[in-house]
Amino acid sequence: MQFITHFTDKYSYFDSAMMALEGGCRWIQLRMKDADENKIEKTALRLIPECRRRGAIFIIDDHVELALRIGADGVHLGKNDMSIADARKMTGPDFIIGGTANTFEDIRRIVSEGADYIGCGPFRFTTTKKNLAPMLGTEGYKNILSQMKEAGFSIPLVAIGGITCDDIPCLLSTGVSGIALSGSILRAESPVDEMKKVIRQLNNKE
Numbered sequence: 001m002q003f004i005t006h007f008t009d010k011y012s013y014f015d016s017a018m019m020a021l022e023g024g025c026r027w028i029q030l031r032m033k034d035a036d037e038n039k040i041e042k043t044a045l046r047l048i049p050e051c052r053r054r055g056a057i058f059i060i061d062d063h064v065e066l067a068l069r070i071g072a073d074g075v076h077l078g079k080n081d082m083s084i085a086d087a088r089k090m091t092g093p094d095f096i097i098g099g100t101a102n103t104f105e106d107i108r109r110i111v112s113e114g115a116d117y118i119g120c121g122p123f124r125f126t127t128t129k130k131n132l133a134p135m136l137g138t139e140g141y142k143n144i145l146s147q148m149k150e151a152g153f154s155i156p157l158v159a160i161g162g163i164t165c166d167d168i169p170c171l172l173s174t175g176v177s178g179i180a181l182s183g184s185i186l187r188a189e190s191p192v193d194e195m196k197k198v199i200r201q202l203n204n205k206e
Contacts, residue, residue, distance in 0.1 A: 016185070020191075021056060028047065037066060057096070068091060077100070098158075102136075107120070121180075128182050
């Protein structure tokens with residue numbers, strides 16, 4: 001389970017991450033697309049000790065040098081960010097690097113460049129991402145995972161994009177390795193309780 005930070009009229013990026021952690025999520029990606037690096041660094045430095053305290057992985061979106069400088073666990077790179085291959089040269093083998101994919105061709109490139117996991121989507125329409133790629137749906141994930149199997153790719157694939165708690169059973173049945181959530185958590189009446197519900201769903205306890 002990955003949580004990607006977002007903000008609303010009620011919650012800041014920091015708030016969103018803290019509620020996800022309180023709800024049991026142990027993988028936080030700090031994504032602040034329109035913020036300057038100084039603001040991202042300030043938020044990251046507040047979140048790192050909170051993640052460490054809970055044994056959670058802390059990933060920063062896009063900013064490789066910042067992630068290295070402040071001691072994040074890794075970085076997630078979109079198609080318009082630094083290449084995964086260049087990031088790997090900077091970080092070495094033990095730093096987590098994720099890449100964004102919308103198609104199997106994206107995945108082929110990401111694997112060849114040495115990523116550790118893939119965030120693949122969107123599952124459906126989402127307002128938290130600009131310039132959205134075509135929606136995959138469950139059939140899209142099945143097709144991509146089938147192609148990955150044929151190619152011998154064993155890299156973890158995380159579904160992302162407009163996913164809600166109710167979608168989790170059908171998504172897991174496709175064979176994806178994990179789920180990434182953002183907006184659906186923050187739209188809930190109680191984001192902490194919603195995250196707890198998601199964790200139970202992922203653990204097949206509900």
